[in-house]
Amino acid sequence: MTEQLISYLKYGNHFYGVELTQLKGEYKYYGIALKKKRAQLDIKASFEATAVEKLKDHIPKGKPLVLVINTDSVLTKKVKAKTKETLKLVHMAFPNIKTEDFYYETISQGEHHFVSICRKTYVDDLLNDYTTKNINVIDFTLGNLISTTLIPFISSNYINTSNASISLEDALITNIFTQEVDLESSHDINGLDIKNNLLLSFAAALNLVVKTNVIQSSFSNTKEELNTTFKQKLFASQFLKMGLSTLFVILLINFLFFNHYYNEVNTLKETAQILEASKVKMVSLNEKVQKTEKMVDDVLKSSDSKSSLYVDVIINNLPKSILLKELNYQPLLKKIKEDKAIENFKNQILISGQSNNSIEFSQWVSQLENFKWIQSVNILSFEDTSKSSSSFTIKLNMQDDTED
Numbered sequence: 001m002t003e004q005l006i007s008y009l010k011y012g013n014h015f016y017g018v019e020l021t022q023l024k025g026e027y028k029y030y031g032i033a034l035k036k037k038r039a040q041l042d043i044k045a046s047f048e049a050t051a052v053e054k055l056k057d058h059i060p061k062g063k064p065l066v067l068v069i070n071t072d073s074v075l076t077k078k079v080k081a082k083t084k085e086t087l088k089l090v091h092m093a094f095p096n097i098k099t100e101d102f103y104y105e106t107i108s109q110g111e112h113h114f115v116s117i118c119r120k121t122y123v124d125d126l127l128n129d130y131t132t133k134n135i136n137v138i139d140f141t142l143g144n145l146i147s148t149t150l151i152p153f154i155s156s157n158y159i160n161t162s163n164a165s166i167s168l169e170d171a172l173i174t175n176i177f178t179q180e181v182d183l184e185s186s187h188d189i190n191g192l193d194i195k196n197n198l199l200l201s202f203a204a205a206l207n208l209v210v211k212t213n214v215i216q217s218s219f220s221n222t223k224e225e226l227n228t229t230f231k232q233k234l235f236a237s238q239f240l241k242m243g244l245s246t247l248f249v250i251l252l253i254n255f256l257f258f259n260h261y262y263n264e265v266n267t268l269k270e271t272a273q274i275l276e277a278s279k280v281k282m283v284s285l286n287e288k289v290q291k292t293e294k295m296v297d298d299v300l301k302s303s304d305s306k307s308s309l310y311v312d313v314i315i316n317n318l319p320k321s322i323l324l325k326e327l328n329y330q331p332l333l334k335k336i337k338e339d340k341a342i343e344n345f346k347n348q349i350l351i352s353g354q355s356n357n358s359i360e361f362s363q364w365v366s367q368l369e370n371f372k373w374i375q376s377v378n379i380l381s382f383e384d385t386s387k388s389s390s391s392f393t394i395k396l397n398m399q400d401d402t403e404d
Helices: 002-011 052-057 086-093 120-132 145-153 196-210 220-301 306-316 358-369
Strands: 014-023 026-037 040-049 064-070 075-080 102-109 112-119 136-142 158-160 164-169 172-178 186-189 192-195 322-329 348-355 374-384 390-398
Touching (some): 014 196, 040 192, 040 196, 064 120, 075 172, 086 112, 102 145, 112 120, 112 136, 136 145, 145 172, 145 196, 186 196, 192 196
Parallel strands (some): 014 064, 064 136
Antiparallel strands (some): 075 112, 374 390
């Protein structure tokens, strides 16, 4: 389970293989993308390119690949020997080379062994070129030797690749004939139809999944360096993504908290404004109440408890033929104004109303004049409003009720 998780973090569920070969002296790239779904592999895409830069059109940024170097710079020979030691096999196949100047690989097929070599300078230049173009090569192989990965899945006795014909016998490679293959062919690999020019790139991508160790090489340290470099880049990329994600989450949480408290502050500000407005309104109302109380006090101060008695006496002695419309005790001298004291006529009562009996009206006026607290009665108006009714207004001038 842990190994599967590490594999997923490293490769995802897509695996890429690319073969670099030569056709009539021109470089050619054949690539394939495999998708792993549960325990099944499917071909997601295949592609061809004539320049390394074009590979980025088919391989997503940051994804690793296995490179098959299968150009004229790679030499492959077959030797027969009982030993399987890689270095001895190289010396048997190429006795005159300086092995320290070459990368080499071997596969053993019974008593027969196949050896592929390529100059280090050539391979290193290729790898450096891919690195500068942000193409992540994590492994590479030489010539057609990677085809041995496919042998368990092939039932025929031959394999055609992009530049070779490989003979098989008893699930072993017997010969590798390098040649330009003019006719396109295909092979059934465990139910997948693979064209001959995609066979090696398919085998390279497949080896990332099945991880066979049938190929012995001299460049395991170089592969390890490629893997380490890729892991560092992957870690940096993942760390950056995680860092940005974490930063985003922190900023989001900060924003939510800020927004929450900002809204709370705004609510408090609005509440404070409402309270302040209410306070101002209350102060204003209080001032108005105080002014009203002052006006009432002014009115009340202008008379004492005898005013109630006067009004009561007038009402109780009112004839039935008279209907009062207004009884104004100490009427206002001027209209009431804000911030001004109330001014009124002292010791006066204005009475207006309707009378339908002039005789009883005259008797009532005379009765009023007889009261000791009334100094005089002035009839301000008496007009007929109809044949049976008259309107009147009288003014009672009272004794100064502040005196004993």
